[in-house]
Structure formats: structure tokens, C-alpha cells
Amino acid sequence: MRKYSGFALVREAMRAHKGWDRQWASPEPKPEYDVIIIGAGGHGLATAYYLAKEHGITNVAVLEKGWLGGGNTGRNTTIIRSNYLYDESAGLYDHAVKLWENLSQDLNYNVMYSPRGVMMLAHNVHDVQVFKRHIHANRLNGVDNEWLTPEAAKEYCPPLNISSTARYPVMGAALQRRGGTARHDAVAWGYARAASDRGVHIIQNCEVTGVRRGADGAVTGVETSRGFIGAKKVGVVAAGNTSVIMQMADVRMPLESFPLQALVSEPVKPCFPCVVMSNTVHAYISQSDKGELVIGAGTDQYTSYSQTGGLHIIQHTLDAICEMFPMFTRMRMLRSWGGIVDVTPDRSPIIAKTPVSGLYVNCGWGTGGFKATPGSGHVFAHTIANDNPHPINAGYTMERFKTGRLIDEAAAAAVAH
Amino acid sequence: MLLIHCPYCGEERPELEFRHAGEAHIARPENIAEISDEDFAHYFFYRDNPKGVTFERWRHMHGCGRFFNAVRDSVSDKFLTTYKAGEPKPDIADAANENQINTSKGQGAK
Ligand SMILES: Cc1cc2nc3c(=O)[nH]c(=O)nc-3n(C[C@H](O)[C@H](O)[C@H](O)COP(=O)(O)OP(=O)(O)OC[C@H]3O[C@@H](n4cnc5c(N)ncnc54)[C@H](O)[C@@H]3O)c2cc1C
Numbered sequence: 001m002r003k004y005s006g007f008a009l010v011r012e013a014m015r016a017h018k019g020w021d022r023q024w025a026s027p028e029p030k031p032e033y034d035v036i037i038i039g040a041g042g043h044g045l046a047t048a049y050y051l052a053k054e055h056g057i058t059n060v061a062v063l064e065k066g067w068l069g070g071g072n073t074g075r076n077t078t079i080i081r082s083n084y085l086y087d088e089s090a091g092l093y094d095h096a097v098k099l100w101e102n103l104s105q106d107l108n109y110n111v112m113y114s115p116r117g118v119m120m121l122a123h124n125v126h127d128v129q130v131f132k133r134h135i136h137a138n139r140l141n142g143v144d145n146e147w148l149t150p151e152a153a154k155e156y157c158p159p160l161n162i163s164s165t166a167r168y169p170v171m172g173a174a175l176q177r178r179g180g181t182a183r184h185d186a187v188a189w190g191y192a193r194a195a196s197d198r199g200v201h202i203i204q205n206c207e208v209t210g211v212r213r214g215a216d217g218a219v220t221g222v223e224t225s226r227g228f229i230g231a232k233k234v235g236v237v238a239a240g241n242t243s244v245i246m247q248m249a250d251v252r253m254p255l256e257s258f259p260l261q262a263l264v265s266e267p268v269k270p271c272f273p274c275v276v277m278s279n280t281v282h283a284y285i286s287q288s289d290k291g292e293l294v295i296g297a298g299t300d301q302y303t304s305y306s307q308t309g310g311l312h313i314i315q316h317t318l319d320a321i322c323e324m325f326p327m328f329t330r331m332r333m334l335r336s337w338g339g340i341v342d343v344t345p346d347r348s349p350i351i352a353k354t355p356v357s358g359l360y361v362n363c364g365w366g367t368g369g370f371k372a373t374p375g376s377g378h379v380f381a382h383t384i385a386n387d388n389p390h391p392i393n394a395g396y397t398m399e400r401f402k403t404g405r406l407i408d409e410a411a412a413a414a415v416a417h
Numbered sequence: 418m419l420l421i422h423c424p425y426c427g428e429e430r431p432e433l434e435f436r437h438a439g440e441a442h443i444a445r446p447e448n449i450a451e452i453s454d455e456d457f458a459h460y461f462f463y464r465d466n467p468k469g470v471t472f473e474r475w476r477h478m479h480g481c482g483r484f485f486n487a488v489r490d491s492v493s494d495k496f497l498t499t500y501k502a503g504e505p506k507p508d509i510a511d512a513a514n515e516n517q518i519n520t521s522k523g524q525g526a527k
């Protein structure tokens with residue numbers, strides 16, 4: 001793989017850009033691999049990359065039914081933060097933020113990680129109390145998060161309406177300065193390129209239709225639209241489709257799949273300096289480097305695999321955005337879309353072994369897994385390579401729903417991105 | 418937005434009047450104190466989450482206020498039928514054929 005650099009840009013500029021390599025190879029599937037990863041989203045590709053990089057396991061295939069990064073990875077609003085309540089969450093999400101900080105260098109790919117600050121608005125007394133509790137808990141875990149008065153919040157984000165007559169008055173905000181955004185496609189592409197460079201096979205247009213198991217119950221491989229492919233270890237990283245794939249191995253999951261929508265506006269000049277989230281009114285907003293406002297809505301109430309949601313959900317979000325940021329009332333929206341998110345009862349992921357020997361699962365990221373992409377791939381690769389979890393994901397098992405040892409971010413935040 | 422037929426009101430009404438209430442036909446074990454933790458987890462936390470025909474509960478919150486069940490295709494979001502709480506699971510094969518829904522794919526009806 002040719003390295004990307006300023007020098008390479010100049011060199012290619014002088015020879016009509018004819019020397020760039022393809023970013024990743026598109027090989028034919030081999031009959032057998034050491035490890036198969038199902039799903040070429042950010043989490044699956046990161047898992048393959050760290051299997052190769054950290055554990056020397058390069059005989060790996062990532063199978064993707066569509067195109068890589070075409071699932072939730074390419075559909076999300078890219079908010080990155082680590083100010084969750086519980087110790088396990090602080091461990092996992094802050095692990096990811098630390099990896100984000102150096103990810104572009106590590107992958108030799110500009111993932112445009114931009115720690116521009118994530119501000120969460122408090123609109124009522126309950127919000128204020130919950131956010132302050134989060135701030136204290138975060139600080140005890142060494143995760144930055146600070147309380148802002150409404151005036152300080154407006155100083156950090158001038159478009160914010162802090163008038164006391166607003167329909168959703170701002171009573172303060174929690175700010176994580178290390179939070180921010182990254183370019184979602186670049187994350188998928190960067191991991192794909194770096195994994196491919198280390199020998200990982202990325203096989204697109206290859207849908208997994210069955211999981212084959214031997215007489216002892218252990219996994220022996222997967223049936224796909226391109227034939228049977230063998231492997232003694234299979235990692236399922238399929239977001240909203242996890243229940244469907246796990247059922248192929250007779251494993252029922254504590255998951256429900258819901259549509260989640262986002263939309264972007266027409267592009268405008270830089271006008272919005274940070275990320276603002278409001279859980280209470282279900283709105284999330286930032287401005288991309290292309291200039292579009294990137295806006296996230298809430299989930300629909302019913303389970304679905306349709307990858308579309310109800311229009312009233314978006315409308316509700318835009319109502320809130322216009323109230324909080326009156327200067328956007330005349331913006332035109334360009335596109336909206338939906339993804340299918342897999343939600344666990346406690347809104348924390350499952351990154352673990354399963355009751356089936358050789359079958360591993362990384363799922364349940366729900367509405368907020370993009371931020372964890374590097375950390376998730378890193379600890380899941382460890383789990384697959386060692387047949388044992390990393391200390392960071394040791395608590396993220398399926399057994400927690402049996403023992404009651406939940407990581408209950410659902411109760412802590414009601415919603416989370 | 419979905420249009421939902423309430424079997425009590427006998428009318429099709431907009432989704433905004435309703436609240437989705439999870440997978441249907443999950444019976445609370447009568448000996449709940451005696452069942453294993455594993456069985457409790459499956460009753461309480463685990464779900465079929467089917468891609469295809471799904472049985473689910475709805476509540477007509479801003480109407481008659483009552484719970485009822487529905488059969489819906491979770492890929493097209495089309496309803497096959499709705500029926501009153503307590504009524505048995507309808508045989509959906511005919512309805513599915515009519516609506517050209519593939520019940521064998523994914524985790525069809527159970
Ligand atoms: C609208 C929206 C906004 C969001 N906003 C945020 C946010 O601001 N911040 C944040 O942290 N998170 C956010 N999320 C959540 C985040 O997008 C996901 O948690 C994360 O991207 C999941 O990554 P993944 O790699 O696990 O899944 P995906 O990217 O969905 O990858 C799974 C892949 O598996 C493939 N697959 C499925 N079935 C099969 C099969 N049978 N065979 C082969 N391949 C298969 C799919 O095609 C897909 O490419 C948002 C999600 C949505 C939908």
C-alpha cells in the first residue's frame with residue numbers, strides 16, 4: 001500500500017493522479033478462513049483490522065451483503081462522546097475516544113476526527129439533576145465533562161436561543177470538550193484499506209444466509225449468496241440484522257430493531273461551532289465540513305427492518321431545532337434517511353462470546369455506536385483472538401440479562417446518542 | 418406514519434393516537450418466583466425480533482385506551498390484521514399470501 005502524505009499529493013498532482021492504488025482489494029472468497037466477520041460496517045472492519053494488527057490473525061474475511069459502510073455506519077450523525085454514567089461505559093467509550101485521537105495517523109487515512117465539543121442541553125429540573133450527576137460520575141472516572149450556565153452555553157454556541165420564554169427553555173448544559181464528530185465514510189474506508197493492506201479479505205455483495213455447525217454444536221462456517229465459506233470462529237457485527245443472523249445459529253437475542261432517522265440541510269457557510277444534543281426534545285445537530293447541518297431524530301416506536309421511518313418523527317425534531325436555533329427556521333432540508341438500530345433492554349452493547357462455541361457477537365449499539373467504533377473493534381478482536389473478553393468488555397455479556405448485572409444507561413439517560 | 422385499525426373502535430386511525438407495546442403473546446409465567454433466572458431472562462428481556470411477520474401489541478392511547486394485538490410485516494411495515502386482546506394468534510398464512518409476504522424468510526411466525 002502506498003502511503004498517503006503531502007508528498008504523495010504533490011507527486012500525483014504532477015502526473016495527473018495516475019499513480020493512486022485502489023484502496024482495498026476485492027478478492028474471490030477462499031474456501032476457509034481462520035475468522036469470518038459478518039458485516040462490513042465500521043465495527044466489523046475495525047475488528048478485522050485489530051485482529052490483523054494486534055493479534056497477527058490475517059487469514060480473515062469480512063462478509064458484507066451490500067457495500068461496505070452502507071449500514072448504520074454510513075447513516076449516522078457521527079456524534080462522538082464518552083460521558084456516559086456507569087464505570088463500564090466510561091471504560092469502553094473513553095477507550096474509543098483515546099483511539100479516535102490518533103486514528104488518522106494509525107490508519108494513514110484522514111477520518112476527520114474533530115473534537116469540537118458536545119453540549120447536552122438541560123430543559124427542566126430533572127435534566128439539570130441528571131446531568132450534574134453524570135458530570136460528577138464522569139469526573140470520578142477521569143472523563144471530562146463540565147456544567148455550563150445558560151449564558152456560558154450561549155457563549156460556546158452563539159446560535160442557541162436561551163430566552164426564558166422559549167418553548168424548551170435552556171436551564172444549563174453539560175459540555176464534553178473532547179467530544180465531537182468524525183467523517184463516517186472515511187472511518188469505514190480507512191479501516192477497510194488498512195485491513196486489506198494487512199491481508200484481510202473484504203467481500204462485498206456476499207449475504208450470509210446460514211450458520212453451519214458441526215456435530216458438537218460448534219461453528220464450522222457460514223452459508224452465503226456466494227456459497228459455503230468455512231471458519232472455526234465467526235463474529236457477528238450486523239447491527240439491526242443481528243437477531244436474524246443469530247437465529248440462523250438458534251440463538252435468541254435480547255434485542256429489538258427500530259428505525260432511526262437523520263437528515264441534512266442545504267450546505268451553508270460555517271455557522272455552527274459545536275455539537276448540540278437535546279435528549280428531552282429529541283434533537284441533535286452539528287455542521288459537517290461540507291456545510292450541511294446534520295440533524296438526528298428519535299426512533300420510531302415500532303420494530304422494523306424497513307430502513308425508513310415516519311415523517312412525523314422528523315417534523316417533531318425540526319420543530320425543536322427551530323425553537324432552539326431560530327436562525328435555522330428558513331433553512332431547506334436536502335435529504336433524510338433511516339437506519340435500523342438494534343436496541344438492548346439496558347441500552348448498552350453486547351460484545352461477547354455466545355452459547356455457541358466459536359460464535360461471537362458485537363451488537364446492541366442501538367442509537368449510539370459510531371462513537372465507539374475503534375474501541376469496539378479493538379476489544380472485540382481481543383475477545384475473538386483469545387476466546388476471552390478484554391477487561392474493558394468483560395461486563396458486556398449476554399449473561400447480564402440473567403444475572404441482573406445490567407449496565408443500565410437506559411435508566412441513566414432515557415435516550416442516548 | 419402508520420394507519421392502524423383499532424379492533425375495538427372499528428376504525429383506522431393515525432399512528433399518533435397509538436402507543437406500541439412490544440411483542441405480543443408473551444405470557445407472564447404463573448409461577449414467576451420459581452422459574453430459573455434463565456427462563457426469567459427469556460420472558461423479560463429476550464425477543465424474537467422477526468424480520469417479516471411480527472405479532473405485536475398496540476394501545477389506543479388517545480382513543481379507547483385499550484390494548485390489542487396486530488400482525489405486521491416488519492419489512493414493508495404493512496399490517497396484515499389486528500385483533501382484540503385475549504383472542505388467539507390468527508393463522509397468518511392466508512393473509513400473508515394475499516399480501517405477498519414471505520413467511521419462511523427470516524424468523525417468520527412462531
Ligand atoms: C440515523 C442514525 C443516527 C445515528 N447517530 C449516531 C451518533 O450521532 N453517534 C453515534 O455514536 N452513533 C450513532 N448512530 C448509531 C451508529 O450508526 C451505529 O451504532 C454504528 O454505526 C453501528 O456500526 P456497525 O458497524 O455495528 O453497523 P453497520 O454499519 O450497520 O454495519 C452492519 C453491516 O452488516 C451488514 N449485514 C447485515 N446482515 C448481513 C448479512 N446477513 N450478511 C452480510 N452482511 C450483513 C449490513 O449490510 C451492514 O453493512 C446512529 C444511527 C443512525 C441510524
Ligand SMILES: [Zn+2]
Binds near residue numbers: 425
Ligand atoms: Zn380504540
